[in-house]
Amino acid sequence: MAAITVHGLTKRFGDVLAVDRLSFQVDEGTVAGFLGPNGAGKTTTLRMLLGLVAPTSGTATVAGRRYRDLPDPARRVGAVLEASGFHPGRSARDHLRIQATAAGLPQARVDQVLEQTGLAAAARRRVGGFSLGMRQRLGLAAALLGDPEVLILDEPANGLDPEGVHWLRGLVRGLAADGRTVLVSSHLLAEVAQTVDQVVIIDKGRLVTQAAMAELTAGADRTVRVRTPQPEALRDLLVARGATVSVDGPGQLSVGGVTAEQVGQAAAAGGVVLHEMRFERSNLEDVFLELTGGKGDPS
């Protein structure tokens, strides 16, 4: 059954179409990566899913219901959002006490999640003095308060140091091992590649692809780079065999859609000299950039 269903979701802010007829679903017990370059509409989508932003049209539901219609939302869904704030003058513990009180959760959960997120020692310090990484941990602690079966994490690795990223991966894996559903957004595929079962990739508010991680990896391994003094001849031979060929530089070709063996056979059959041939495991990030129009917008 689908834990999260997004159907025809659209959001327009004035002239800007932030999310454009987006549809995807995340099955129960799955860890899904929600990917796209900065500005692709990830945060807006997640905020619509959580009832913080009203969709222009379409629906976004958790366990078949709109977020605001969920009974006891804190026990069903835990969310960490980027712009989610903390009062700088309040201690981490007080922030969580308030959340637990409003949600009708036992106060004992406060100390449990502080422990779970490694914040127990800083619990009584004012959040104003917290590093970005500590704030992310506090956000996670708040999301875990209700022990929810669905977690929605918006760029949770932002601001974490390498050790923190490692910790986060372990945490997400642990949550997944409990059978929870996790939707985690990122603008870096590599950041979530090791943790997720499937990916939903969006760009300019639209769905680019929804695929199992395994499929995406398979698609990533099909480039053969060739150096030859006869690039035109080789290109014609390969194109005739259905390969896609692009010229990388003088005498250098990038061949897609065929295996290295097939390139070698084509060259031998046509009497083309090869100076170099390498099967390139183009990395996931390239696939991602290719899928999303690939400028690697640093903004």
Added chain:
Amino acid sequence: MTSLVHAELLKLWTTRTARIVLVLAAAGTAALTVVVLTLAGRPGQPALGDDALRQLVGVPNGPLTVAALILGILGMAGEFRHGTATPTFLVTPVRGRVVAAKLAASALAGLAVALVATAVVLAIALPWLPAKGVQVPLADPGLAARVGGLAAAVGLSGVLGTGLGALFRNQFAALVAGLLLWQGGIEDLVVGTLGRPGLGRWLPQGATAALTAPGDTTLAMWAGALVLAAYGLTLAVTGGRLVVSRDLT
């Protein structure tokens, strides 16, 4: 709903600003009481009569209503200032319930401020008045009415503050508007410009006066309370609709 109001009271109590406002209100009350008691009976100042305690209880209404107004504004607009509106509405996605809880919490906070201030006034005045030769009739029903009036005025100021905070959602704008409109003498200006002195008692300051210093020119206490509550609820409903409908990006 009780747990939401409890959470809102916790929010107030766990910020330093709120505690500073409370301490300032108590200190201001003490200072005003001392000044009034010291000056009473000196040349040009009215002497203390049998109703001295009644008068004294209402004296700090200015700073107290401002304190409650500020607490109400901070409680509502502060959620947007610090981005805590996101976690708040994640826990309680039906936002109207949050606004209602804030109204209740700020009214309760106002009541608490008024009662603490009354205790401060009594603590100073009870030992002092006999020394000035004034009998202190504690069983005075008029005194109880004054304390009730002050508590209502301060509590309703909290409601007004919450409404302003919801309307502006920008802490600074709400604070400026609140202080200007309710405490900045704008009402006197309006009344003076229009040349309609009778109008003043229907304005927020005038309605507050009906509760804290009732007299011939003010509304009856109950009417003052109703007028003040009407201002507060109108603001809260108008602002609340904005809080409910706006996207939280």
